[in-house]
Amino acid sequence: MSTSLLCGVWIAVGLSLFTYTFLYKDNPFFKLAEHIFVGVSVGYLLTITHYEVIVKKLYTPMVYQGNGWLIIPTLLGFMMLAHVIPRLSWMSRITFAFVLGMSSGIAIPRIISSFILQQVQGTMKPLITVSENSWLFTLANLNSLLILVGVVSVLFYFFFSIEHTGAVRRVARIGIYFLMVSFGAAFGYTVMARMSLLIGRFDELITYSSAAYGYATLVSLAAVIIGLAWWERGQRTGAAEGEMKEDNNSV
Amino acid sequence: MYALALRLLRLDRRIIFLLVGLATLLPLLYPIGLPIRVSPEVQKVYDYMEQLPSGTLVLLSFDFEPGGKPELAPMAIALLRHAFQRELKVLGMTLWPAGTGLAESLLAQVAHERGKQRGADYVYLGYAPGDSNAIISMGQDFHAAFPTDYYGTKISDIPLLAKIRSLRDIPYVISLTVGFPGIDTWYVYGKEKHGFELGGGCTAVSAPRFYPLLHTGQINGLLSGLRGAAEYEILLGQEGKAVAGMDAQSATHFLIIALLALCNSVYFLTRHTRGGR
Numbered sequence: 120m121s122t123s124l125l126c127g128v129w130i131a132v133g134l135s136l137f138t139y140t141f142l143y144k145d146n147p148f149f150k151l152a153e154h155i156f157v158g159v160s161v162g163y164l165l166t167i168t169h170y171e172v173i174v175k176k177l178y179t180p181m182v183y184q185g186n187g188w189l190i191i192p193t194l195l196g197f198m199m200l201a202h203v204i205p206r207l208s209w210m211s212r213i214t215f216a217f218v219l220g221m222s223s224g225i226a227i228p229r230i231i232s233s234f235i236l237q238q239v240q241g242t243m244k245p246l247i248t249v250s251e252n253s254w255l256f257t258l259a260n261l262n263s264l265l266i267l268v269g270v271v272s273v274l275f276y277f278f279f280s281i282e283h284t285g286a287v288r289r290v291a292r293i294g295i296y297f298l299m300v301s302f303g304a305a306f307g308y309t310v311m312a313r314m315s316l317l318i319g320r321f322d323e324l325i326t327y328s329s330a331a332y333g334y335a336t337l338v339s340l341a342a343v344i345i346g347l348a349w350w351e352r353g354q355r356t357g358a359a360e361g362e363m364k365e366d367n368n369s370v
Numbered sequence: 371m372y373a374l375a376l377r378l379l380r381l382d383r384r385i386i387f388l389l390v391g392l393a394t395l396l397p398l399l400y401p402i403g404l405p406i407r408v409s410p411e412v413q414k415v416y417d418y419m420e421q422l423p424s425g426t427l428v429l430l431s432f433d434f435e436p437g438g439k440p441e442l443a444p445m446a447i448a449l450l451r452h453a454f455q456r457e458l459k460v461l462g463m464t465l466w467p468a469g470t471g472l473a474e475s476l477l478a479q480v481a482h483e484r485g486k487q488r489g490a491d492y493v494y495l496g497y498a499p500g501d502s503n504a505i506i507s508m509g510q511d512f513h514a515a516f517p518t519d520y521y522g523t524k525i526s527d528i529p530l531l532a533k534i535r536s537l538r539d540i541p542y543v544i545s546l547t548v549g550f551p552g553i554d555t556w557y558v559y560g561k562e563k564h565g566f567e568l569g570g571g572c573t574a575v576s577a578p579r580f581y582p583l584l585h586t587g588q589i590n591g592l593l594s595g596l597r598g599a600a601e602y603e604i605l606l607g608q609e610g611k612a613v614a615g616m617d618a619q620s621a622t623h624f625l626i627i628a629l630l631a632l633c634n635s636v637y638f639l640t641r642h643t644r645g646g647r
Contacts (some may be wrong), residue, residue, distance in 0.1 A: 168499075171470065171499060176499060225502070225506065229563075233558045234554075237586050243583070309574070310626055311623070318439075319439060321397060321618070322611060322615060
């Protein structure tokens with residue numbers, strides 16, 4: 120195994136354990152991991168964006184392939200940066216106007232078509248199945264009915280132009296139940312997602328606890344526990360000394 | 371009973387963290403092998419891949435960054451294994467800048483495992499900046515959107531992509547999504563205009579957002595979370611990290627259900643002391 124990979128493993132294990140120490144309480148190990156994470160994330164993102172966008176999509180085509188027209192988006196980009204200079208900030212409005220106009224023009228018709236028209240079509244599916252000589256109410260029809268009732272009742276709940284009394288109140292009430300079910304489903308999925316992250320991390324920590332990785336997890340865990348105990352002891356000693364000083368001052 | 375309920379109300383939250391940690395760790399160390407049922411939405415993606423003729427180009431968009439790795443990497447690996455097993459040609463890319471390296475390593479890892487050659491069996495295009503604009507650009511002129519692949523090889527020099535002019539020439543696109551841009555972006559700016567079939571994979575937290583698209587047939591299938599990845603591994607007959615993680619997932623879910631039941635019981639047992647009705 121290469122030294123760089125081994126170093127990466129030890130750093131990954133150490134930072135994971137540092138992060139999990141927050142479950143005990145806020146401490147310097149967690150803060151260190153948090154600051155490293157923020158710094159590395161921003162640095163990585165900047166590097167990737169610089170290489171993939173500025174070098175590959177702008178500099179190389181403009182300088183080496185003679186795509187001179189790329190000067191126009193480049194100028195628009197610089198004009199956007201002028202927003203931070205109060206005297207020149209008016210220039211940024213031109214770029215913002217361009218971006219806003221273009222994005223709206225592209226997005227509005229497509230989003231209406233994809234997320235409104237097609238979803239409305241999906242809501243209005245047959246509530247009965249008609250065969251040659253009979254009408255059937257299948258499970259698929261029950262699903263369609265549930266979706267229809269759910270959509271209509273939730274829309275009633277969010278309809279504030281009339282007072283929620285009588286029949287409107289009852290329908291809006293059904294809408295609340297549908298909303299509660301959807302919140303519950305969303306919460307269930309959220310729990311599932313968070314647990315998956317924990318499983319993914321634990322899976323790697325287990326892998327890295329083997330002899331091939333120099334028992335990285337076990338050694339790091341022991342070091343973190345000792346470090347936390349040492350820090351906790353320092354905190355308590357500091358607090359006790361503070362109390363003694365206060366007592367002496369009051370005497 | 372009442373005294374116990376009061377004690378539970380004052381329970382140190384770190385005990386709950388410890389219980390969740392143990393419920394996750396123990397099944398990973400000692401797997402139980404709980405049964406996993408394949409859902410229709412996962413089956414549809416698998417079936418669609420199965421009926422594609424060998425040599426068909428499939429675009430796999432790794433629209434995630436390292437934060438989504440535990441859920442989406444097993445999904446990507448299972449899909450790539452299936453594609454290479456079926457002798458499909460894979461085109462990889464990402465709409466997320468921070469996912470560039472991760473996507474490349476996943477694609478290269480599975481290609482190496484299956485003995486596939488870069489340029490002949492798969493191509494990695496790297497990061498496409500501009501979210502929706504990237505997809506629009508790929509739809510208008512594929513070669514202009516990606517003049518080179520991730521490694522700097524000219525697209526026109528890659529035989530696999532010589533005949534690809536726009537997204538219309540790609541029959542199947544799968545987006546593995548952690549947020550925006552992702553499946554919905556591919557649908558709105560890609561599928562609706564260019565008519566390719568679209569499948570998706572997403573983190574569990576974003577799954578409820580995509581079920582309406584599945585219901586209307588706007589996407590042909592959906593793999594949601596670690597569970598979706600595990601189901602795909604089962605279908606493929608190659609159990610990997612997702613299946614291994616499902617016991618831990620079930621154990622933590624049981625624990626959380628038990629804690630919810632306990633909390634509600636304690637609440638009802640002690641509510642009169644808090645002036646509740």
